[in-house]
Amino acid sequence: MESFTIKDVARICGVGVSTVSRAINNHPDINPQTRQRIMEVIKQNGYIPNNSARNLKRTESRTIAVLIRGITNPFFQEMIKTIEQITERRRYSFLLQQVDEEDDEIEAALELEKEKKPCGIVFLGGTYTHKEEKVRKLKAPFVVCTITLGPDVSQDLYSSVAIDDVLAGYEMTSHLISLGHKKIAMVAAREDDRAIGRMRLEGYCKALEDHGIPLDPELVLYAEKGQNAYSMANGYQKVSQFIQSGKEATAFLVISDNAAFGVCKAIRDAGKSIPEDYSVASFDGLEMASYYNPTLTTMKQPREKMAVEAMEILLDLIDGYGQNQHRVFQAQLTEGESVRRID
Amino acid sequence: MESFTIKDVARICGVGVSTVSRAINNHPDINPQTRQRIMEVIKQNGYIPNNSARNLKRTESRTIAVLIRGITNPFFQEMIKTIEQITERRRYSFLLQQVDEEDDEIEAALELEKEKKPCGIVFLGGTYTHKEEKVRKLKAPFVVCTITLGPDVSQDLYSSVAIDDVLAGYEMTSHLISLGHKKIAMVAAREDDRAIGRMRLEGYCKALEDHGIPLDPELVLYAEKGQNAYSMANGYQKVSQFIQSGKEATAFLVISDNAAFGVCKAIRDAGKSIPEDYSVASFDGLEMASYYNPTLTTMKQPREKMAVEAMEILLDLIDGYGQNQHRVFQAQLTEGESVRRID
DNA sequence: TTGTACGCGTTATCAC
DNA sequence: GTGATAACGCGTACAA
Numbered sequence: 001m002e003s004f005t006i007k008d009v010a011r012i013c014g015v016g017v018s019t020v021s022r023a024i025n026n027h028p029d030i031n032p033q034t035r036q037r038i039m040e041v042i043k044q045n046g047y048i049p050n051n052s053a054r055n056l057k058r059t060e061s062r063t064i065a066v067l068i069r070g071i072t073n074p075f076f077q078e079m080i081k082t083i084e085q086i087t088e089r090r091r092y093s094f095l096l097q098q099v100d101e102e103d104d105e106i107e108a109a110l111e112l113e114k115e116k117k118p119c120g121i122v123f124l125g126g127t128y129t130h131k132e133e134k135v136r137k138l139k140a141p142f143v144v145c146t147i148t149l150g151p152d153v154s155q156d157l158y159s160s161v162a163i164d165d166v167l168a169g170y171e172m173t174s175h176l177i178s179l180g181h182k183k184i185a186m187v188a189a190r191e192d193d194r195a196i197g198r199m200r201l202e203g204y205c206k207a208l209e210d211h212g213i214p215l216d217p218e219l220v221l222y223a224e225k226g227q228n229a230y231s232m233a234n235g236y237q238k239v240s241q242f243i244q245s246g247k248e249a250t251a252f253l254v255i256s257d258n259a260a261f262g263v264c265k266a267i268r269d270a271g272k273s274i275p276e277d278y279s280v281a282s283f284d285g286l287e288m289a290s291y292y293n294p295t296l297t298t299m300k301q302p303r304e305k306m307a308v309e310a311m312e313i314l315l316d317l318i319d320g321y322g323q324n325q326h327r328v329f330q331a332q333l334t335e336g337e338s339v340r341r342i343d
Numbered sequence: 344m345e346s347f348t349i350k351d352v353a354r355i356c357g358v359g360v361s362t363v364s365r366a367i368n369n370h371p372d373i374n375p376q377t378r379q380r381i382m383e384v385i386k387q388n389g390y391i392p393n394n395s396a397r398n399l400k401r402t403e404s405r406t407i408a409v410l411i412r413g414i415t416n417p418f419f420q421e422m423i424k425t426i427e428q429i430t431e432r433r434r435y436s437f438l439l440q441q442v443d444e445e446d447d448e449i450e451a452a453l454e455l456e457k458e459k460k461p462c463g464i465v466f467l468g469g470t471y472t473h474k475e476e477k478v479r480k481l482k483a484p485f486v487v488c489t490i491t492l493g494p495d496v497s498q499d500l501y502s503s504v505a506i507d508d509v510l511a512g513y514e515m516t517s518h519l520i521s522l523g524h525k526k527i528a529m530v531a532a533r534e535d536d537r538a539i540g541r542m543r544l545e546g547y548c549k550a551l552e553d554h555g556i557p558l559d560p561e562l563v564l565y566a567e568k569g570q571n572a573y574s575m576a577n578g579y580q581k582v583s584q585f586i587q588s589g590k591e592a593t594a595f596l597v598i599s600d601n602a603a604f605g606v607c608k609a610i611r612d613a614g615k616s617i618p619e620d621y622s623v624a625s626f627d628g629l630e631m632a633s634y635y636n637p638t639l640t641t642m643k644q645p646r647e648k649m650a651v652e653a654m655e656i657l658l659d660l661i662d663g664y665g666q667n668q669h670r671v672f673q674a675q676l677t678e679g680e681s682v683r684r685i686d
Numbered sequence: 687t688t689g690t691a692c693g694c695g696t697t698a699t700c701a702c
Numbered sequence: 703g704t705g706a707t708a709a710c711g712c713g714t715a716c717a718a
Binding site for chain 4: 346348349350360361364365367368392393395396397398399400401
């Protein structure tokens with residue numbers, strides 16, 4: 001109950017608390033013997049330093065924090081691994097915190113900063129609209145992954161690493177068109193989406209236009225309010241409805257691989273097959289996309305590269321070299337079995 | 344830089360720090376007007392209380408902590424949602440922390456306890472071998488999900504919620520046998536596994552024995568050291584090798600749904616089909632299992648129920664009612680398209 | 687109802 | 703190389 005503190009260690013060892021502190025934190029100016037004796041006592045008694053007290057006192061904590069939006073998002077899981085590895089290789093400690101779907105990630109970061117004093121922050125996903133005033137309060141350098149912060153925030157305040165989502169939408173749509181598809185339905189995000197969802201949709205619209213195909217509003221399947229557009233359930237529901245309604249399409253362009261799994265099942269459950277009756281294409285390039293049956297044709301995001309780049313930018317920022325950067329990657333069209341050429 | 348503290352708020356409002364503290368923490372003995380004025384100043388200046396300092400002072404923090412082993416594990420993701428909801432409905436705050444694959448989760452909990460002073464802890468997954476001495480140091484009540492702590496720890500010290508993994512293995516194996524399968528290969532965990540993997544394998548062995556089928560060691564496909572047995576890649580690799588080796592089997596019993604996705608792909612890539620050439624059965628009942636093609640026959644864990652039950656036990660423990668409990672659930676055999684009857 | 691002052695466990699800054 | 707001691711920001715007796 002009454003916890004074992006640094007004072008107890010000091011008392012038992014017959015030294016001052018500062019000496020114990022030095023031992024714990026690998027300070028150079030300490031007698032190796034003293035240090036060893038202290039470490040022994042610590043181990044024997046199972047002493048664990050109180051992090052709250054440490055963070056309270058410390059000015060900066062050689063920690064890199066990762067704030068992830070929606071921990072259930074399979075897309076970020078591989079990125080986390082990469083970031084964690086780099087972090088540890090560079091002798092930083094790693095702190096992962098999720099932020100709720102409804103919460104403001106900048107707010108969360110502000111709080112985190114007061115508490116843990118990280119020397120750098122990585123945001124995985126997030127929302128598009130923030131006020132510069134708030135962003136400006138963050139004092140640690142930070143990198144935003146897979147999104148940018150919107151037009152209201154000066155680009156000098158942060159770094160970002162993302163793909164060109166408009167282009168990705170454009171490319172995949174063009175690909176489908178080049179294979180003869182004209183009636184391409186898009187399983188989109190919510191209509192009020194201002195982030196990735198909107199951009200991919202924009203690319204879709206632009207590609208149609210450039211190829212002289214009029215946009216049919218009935219072929220844009222927005223997610224309902226309160227639904228998670230990127231979920232399998234949403235993909236399933238929207239496409240089930242669509243097929244039942246009797247509307248025609250030869251291909252579905254789906255906002256994410258995950259939603260595409262739902263779309264595929266909806267097609268099967270309707271007694272149709274892929275890609276004979278409907279082609280399915282999507283975005284992200286999850287590991288599962290290549291294990292699914294059929295394997296998905298998808299715009300693969302270079303997750304590994306993005307994670308590495310994000311960390312390089314961040315570490316440079318921390319070291320004081322370099323300035324904020326905004327790197328744009330290209331998604332790579334990866335052909336699977338889910339799309340076919342039609343006549 | 345120099346952060347905005349409770350003192351600044353007090354100074355601006357012309358009150359004492361304790362009054363501000365009372366306002367923040369919703370203490371009753373404060374003038375509503377004073378309170379309102381303080382809250383206004385707080386909002387205007389974007390004051391954020393320093394959690395480290397709070398936790399340092401607080402003896403207990405109406406927080407329920409969830410320690411999850413391997414955040415990438417899709418199995419836990421639905422449980423997290425449920426736990427979070429219950430936590431919030433009961434006005435506790437929710438803290439999610441991952442523990443690395445190699446780390447000791449009890450150690451992590453001990454540290455967490457010093458730092459955040461949670462009033463209860465939920466472990467999602469974990470290892471089987473712990474020393475009672477260490478477990479005894481945890482002072483908050485805790486519930487372990489999907490596992491138990493092993494024979495070395497007194498059952499009075501903790502609660503647990505899990506399925507009977509031996510039985511699950513037994514039932515699925517019996518099911519396959521009842522459909523005419525005799526050569527059932529098991530894609531197992533590592534040979535040195537002492538937890539879930541071992542128990543499911545045990546059920547498999549027992550079922551074979553009870554049905555008079557001799558155990559063929561060549562049909563037990565242990566994961567290699569350093570491989571994650573529950574990964575798609577492992578399922579893919581072990582079964583690819585198996586098929587290439589020319590050994591015979593009519594069904595694969597796979598340690599988890601996730602690994603089973605890899606197994607399915609391996610079978611397809613070998614030019615075979617499911618369930619015509621090989622039946623595939625697995626454990627967990629992930630959401631993806633019902634979206635996959637074919638849908639998987641799997642022993643579904645009642646995740647929702649388990650999460651709810653875990654929280655009920657924990658909340659009772661926190662309130663001082665009730666004692667530690669060990670609830671064992673049964674996994675439910677869910678038939679999909681991946682298994683067929685053979686002659 | 688409000689303010690003052692102390693202590694939580696640690697690290698940093700001094701002297702020694 | 704080591705030991706006092708002053709912060710760090712907050713909650714809370716206790717006094718007013």
